Amino acid sequence: MITKLFNFHGGVKPDPHKAESADAPIRPAPLPPMLVVPLRQNARSQAHCIVEVGDKVLKGQRVGDAEGMLGTAVHAPTSGTVREVTEHPMAHPSGLSTHCVLIEPDGRDEWVERTPLDYLKAPRAHALAFLRDAGIVGMGGAAFPSHIKLGKGSGIDTLIINGGECEPWITCDDRLMRERAEGIMAGARILFDLIGAKRVVVGIEDNKPEAIDAMRTASAGLEVPAEVVAVPSLYPAGGEKQLIRVLTGIEIPHGKLGSEYGVQCFNVGTALAVHRAINFGEPLISRIVTLTGNVARPANYEVLIGTPVEALLPLAEPRPDTDRFILGGPMMGFALPDLRVPILKGSNCVIAASPALFPSPQPELPCIRCGACARACPADLQPFELYWYARSRNFGKAQEYNLFDCIECGCCAFVCPSHIPLVDYYRFAKSEIWARERDLMASDKARERFEFRNFRQEREKEEKAARLAAKAAETKAKLATREPAEDNLAAVPSTEAEDPKKALIAAALARAKAQKAVVAPRNIDIDTLSPEQQAEIEAIDARRKSSANAPEAPGKAPADSSPPAQVPATESDEATRQ
Amino acid sequence: MIHSPYVRKPASVQTVMLTVLLGLVPGVAAYVWQIGAGILVNLAIAGISALAAEGLILRLRNRPIRPAVTDLSALVTAALVVLCIPPIVPWWLTTLAVFIAIVAGKHLYGGLGQNPFNPAMVAYCTMIIAYPSLMSQWPAAGMLDFDTQLKLILGGARELDAITGATALDTLRTGLRAGTATVESVLQHDNFGFFGGRGWEWIAGAYLLGGLFLLMRGVITWHMPTAFIVALAVVSGIFWLSHPAQFASPAFHLASGGAMLAAFFIVTDPVSGATTPLGKLIFAAGVALIAYLIRVFGAFPDGIAFAVLLMNMCVPLIDMKTQPRVFGHREGPSR
Ligand code: SF4
Ligand code: SF4
Numbered sequence: 031m032i033t034k035l036f037n038f039h040g041g042v043k044p045d046p047h048k049a050e051s052a053d054a055p056i057r058p059a060p061l062p063p064m065l066v067v068p069l070r071q072n073a074r075s076q077a078h079c080i081v082e083v084g085d086k087v088l089k090g091q092r093v094g095d096a097e098g099m100l101g102t103a104v105h106a107p108t109s110g111t112v113r114e115v116t117e118h119p120m121a122h123p124s125g126l127s128t129h130c131v132l133i134e135p136d137g138r139d140e141w142v143e144r145t146p147l148d149y150l151k152a153p154r155a156h157a158l159a160f161l162r163d164a165g166i167v168g169m170g171g172a173a174f175p176s177h178i179k180l181g182k183g184s185g186i187d188t189l190i191i192n193g194g195e196c197e198p199w200i201t202c203d204d205r206l207m208r209e210r211a212e213g214i215m216a217g218a219r220i221l222f223d224l225i226g227a228k229r230v231v232v233g234i235e236d237n238k239p240e241a242i243d244a245m246r247t248a249s250a251g252l253e254v255p256a257e258v259v260a261v262p263s264l265y266p267a268g269g270e271k272q273l274i275r276v277l278t279g280i281e282i283p284h285g286k287l288g289s290e291y292g293v294q295c296f297n298v299g300t301a302l303a304v305h306r307a308i309n310f311g312e313p314l315i316s317r318i319v320t321l322t323g324n325v326a327r328p329a330n331y332e333v334l335i336g337t338p339v340e341a342l343l344p345l346a347e348p349r350p351d352t353d354r355f356i357l358g359g360p361m362m363g364f365a366l367p368d369l370r371v372p373i374l375k376g377s378n379c380v381i382a383a384s385p386a387l388f389p390s391p392q393p394e395l396p397c398i399r400c401g402a403c404a405r406a407c408p409a410d411l412q413p414f415e416l417y418w419y420a421r422s423r424n425f426g427k428a429q430e431y432n433l434f435d436c437i438e439c440g441c442c443a444f445v446c447p448s449h450i451p452l453v454d455y456y457r458f459a460k461s462e463i464w465a466r467e468r469d470l471m472a473s474d475k476a477r478e479r480f481e482f483r484n485f486r487q488e489r490e491k492e493e494k495a496a497r498l499a500a501k502a503a504e505t506k507a508k509l510a511t512r513e514p515a516e517d518n519l520a521a522v523p524s525t526e527a528e529d530p531k532k533a534l535i536a537a538a539l540a541r542a543k544a545q546k547a548v549v550a551p552r553n554i555d556i557d558t559l560s561p562e563q564q565a566e567i568e569a570i571d572a573r574r575k576s577s578a579n580a581p582e583a584p585g586k587a588p589a590d591s592s593p594p595a596q597v598p599a600t601e602s603d604e605a606t607r608q
Numbered sequence: 609m610i611h612s613p614y615v616r617k618p619a620s621v622q623t624v625m626l627t628v629l630l631g632l633v634p635g636v637a638a639y640v641w642q643i644g645a646g647i648l649v650n651l652a653i654a655g656i657s658a659l660a661a662e663g664l665i666l667r668l669r670n671r672p673i674r675p676a677v678t679d680l681s682a683l684v685t686a687a688l689v690v691l692c693i694p695p696i697v698p699w700w701l702t703t704l705a706v707f708i709a710i711v712a713g714k715h716l717y718g719g720l721g722q723n724p725f726n727p728a729m730v731a732y733c734t735m736i737i738a739y740p741s742l743m744s745q746w747p748a749a750g751m752l753d754f755d756t757q758l759k760l761i762l763g764g765a766r767e768l769d770a771i772t773g774a775t776a777l778d779t780l781r782t783g784l785r786a787g788t789a790t791v792e793s794v795l796q797h798d799n800f801g802f803f804g805g806r807g808w809e810w811i812a813g814a815y816l817l818g819g820l821f822l823l824m825r826g827v828i829t830w831h832m833p834t835a836f837i838v839a840l841a842v843v844s845g846i847f848w849l850s851h852p853a854q855f856a857s858p859a860f861h862l863a864s865g866g867a868m869l870a871a872f873f874i875v876t877d878p879v880s881g882a883t884t885p886l887g888k889l890i891f892a893a894g895v896a897l898i899a900y901l902i903r904v905f906g907a908f909p910d911g912i913a914f915a916v917l918l919m920n921m922c923v924p925l926i927d928m929k930t931q932p933r934v935f936g937h938r939e940g941p942s943r
């Protein structure tokens with residue numbers, strides 16, 4: 031089986047900087063003095079805490095139950111004592127706090143009883159719930175719950191295992207594939223069965239020959255059609271949609287899940303986690319993190335989820351001129367506002383940055399419309415047009431030019447000779463648009479409430495009239511006939527009165543609906559958002575809040591804008607939607 | 609807080625402009641070789657004028673001067689102006705043209721990146737309307753020595769009509785207009801070389817070379833030069849094949865006037881040109897068509913400058929109508 035490869039448009043080749051850490055084998059990170067386990071593992075949902083301060087917990091014991099459609103369970107990464115359940119800063123550009131369980135390890139690292147699952151015998155729904163309760167989420171960064179991605183178990187042709195790892199500096203997936211290829215393929219096998227795929231394709235950038243070899247060897251032992259494909263090293267080839275495009279030629283539009291197009295994609299780390307969960311009963315409590323950049327000892331560590339970054343950093347010995355730490359890669363990551371933040375399931379890399387390694391950008395010049403950004407954009411957008419409209423706050427036009435198809439990969443800003451922080455403008459525009467749509471929804475709700483009150487008053491009047499009429503009819507009937515069947519007769523007019531009432535209600539409802547449809551946001555139908563979109567909204571919203579807090583908002587034009595003032599409204603609005 | 613991406617390609621407006629200047633080197637070298645070193649004097653005058661104009665207007669606009677002066681874009685404009693106008697115009701004409709390019713063509717619209725019209729072409733058109741005779745004195749190859757050129761540039765007496773002719777294009781048209789002459793007979797004039805104006809063919813070839821260098825360096829894409837050359841060849845080919853006696857061959861048109869300079873250095877101006885791939889093709893082909901019509905049927909020696917300005921006006925429309933398909937927005941079902 032030879033897979034024909036496809037191209038995606040654009041892409042860039044930043045200096046890979048993989049050599050620094052690629053030869054550092056995975057080592058277990060020492061236990062930190064305190065583990066900070068966030069109950070909120072993805073942007074959308076928060077686990078329901080089921081432990082109390084003072085409880086003794088075992089390694090792998092559940093401390094948070096999955097809640098909501100996108101919820102997954104949360105577990106104690108080691109044995110110890112729950113010291114606090116409190117707000118703690120999160121690994122997020124904003125440094126916002128979320129609810130966390132603080133566990134002090136007892137050093138014994140004692141496992142809870144582990145029960146594997148015979149997933150082939152168990153009903154499929156059971157297997158998905160098992161994964162949810164094992165806390166399995168995408169480990170490529172987005173932390174999207176895997177059981178949701180497994181979908182309904184049919185209609186998927188190709189299962190893609192993503193070993194692209196295209197961001198510079200990061201080598202955790204590379205190491206994982208070199209060292210634990212068997213486990214990854216075992217996980218791929220499980221996903222293959224659960225998703226009902228017809229073949230497995232592992233995509234790995236061709237700058238990782240050792241990983242490709244290891245994965246080829248491991249996939250040979252699989253009894254399902256599996257192939258390991260070397261894809262050209264071109265950022266962002268490891269982006270999910272780009273990898274799907276390269277391997278299958280299929281383009282997944284913005285806001286759609288691969289399952290609608292017959293493909294689904296999981297990160298190699300996720301596949302391994304699935305294997306550990308199903309075959310060994312181990313929930314997802316650790317991941318590999320690359321420590322690199324301006325450090326004396328670049329390394330790959332197996333880190334317990336919840337380990338504070340500040341406990342991890344000394345292992346790599348950052349050099350003195352380090353001025354900040356970037357979580358994730360340099361293309362899409364962000365500088366940590368606070369080092370107390372814990373490692374999450376999607377945190378793949380911490381880069382020590384120095385002015386020498388990551389010089390501050392040169393001053394921004396006007397756009398010369400050179401089109402370099404458009405040639406680099408993997409989403410085939412015209413970044414300079416988006417920039418122009420975002421900057422002039424012409425958000426309608428920006429949407430017309432498909433702002434929301436931008437994946438914020440940073441290719442455009444990477445190549446721009448005028449050094450314009452293009453992505454910042456898009457983030458700004460997106461968050462502004464979301465804020466406006468929220469406002470619109472809020473006013474919609476108010477209008478609905480108002481209309482409903484009018485309608486209710488109307489209805490009450492009608493009902494009163496109907497009642498009076500019925501009574502009159504009843505009395506009349508009684509007076510007229512005085513038959514024994516008077517009850518039946520009396521019932522007739524009242525049902526008749528009921529019908530116009532119903533029609534009225536229906537008409538009013540239809541009116542309200544029609545009106546709502548007219549004023550509904552143009553691009554986004556809030557009621558039918560896909561889980562991914564919702565997650566995106568959350569992420570963008572949090573970022574918006576952060577940029578409101580940030581001392582320097584991006585660029586000149588955004589800085590002029592007044593910070594969005596409707597944050598509290600947003601919160602309550604969300605609550606009503608859930 | 610600085611946001612991602614934290615790494616940037618080592619690209620800058622300055623390096624882009626420097627590459628364009630380097631791309632002009634072969635053309636200028638051929639110019640010196642064929643026509644004379646006077647062009648270098650003109651380039652120097654234009655360069656100084658451009659920087660002075662840039663500095664002056666930025667000062668008036670209260671904008672930082674250094675980044676704009678060091679980004680080299682003014683020098684590119686200056687060089688293009690000089691290469692479009694005759695090499696022996698007096699110094700003040702060069703200076704005036706450059707000032708018009710920088711001040712009226714660029715800064716009146718907001719400076720770098722904001723101008724809807726190609727500044728060098730704005731300057732050329734203004735000059736040819738204001739000083740038609742000075743702008744029509746093109747020496748043929750080897751006709752004037754450096755001393756004479758220098759004298760002319762620095763404002764010596766101009767008794768040139770005897771020694772400098774018009775361009776090959778001009779000669780051809782005047783010749784044809786004069787009466788019953790055919791292309792064949794006009795081309796006997798010693799203003800002509802193998803394809804076009806004597807000596808000018810070499811320069812055209814050198815521009816092509818420099819243009820290929822820009823292509824290689826990724827400063828321009830293939831769309832514009834290809835569309836320009838193909839369109840010019842096709843339209844002149846059609847006329848030539850239908851009436852070979854009245855219309856010059858495509859080779860003549862491509863080697864004459866500023867065709868090659870335009871193909872690689874002028875229509876490719878990013879700021880005032882179309883930006884989408886299809887848009888670029890339309891834009892450059894449009895310039896070639898209009899330029900041909902003006903060359904053959906119009907009143908000016910060369911039509912490229914007017915053609916560029918006309919097409920500049922269409923750019924917003926072209927760009928809007930030729931937006932490329934966005935990832936995942938395929939027509940019809942995607943499988
Ligand atoms: S790369 Fe920068 S200067 Fe060039 S068109 Fe894009 S935004 Fe403008
Ligand atoms: S950040 Fe957005 S606009 Fe820029 S290259 Fe990536 S997808 Fe295109």
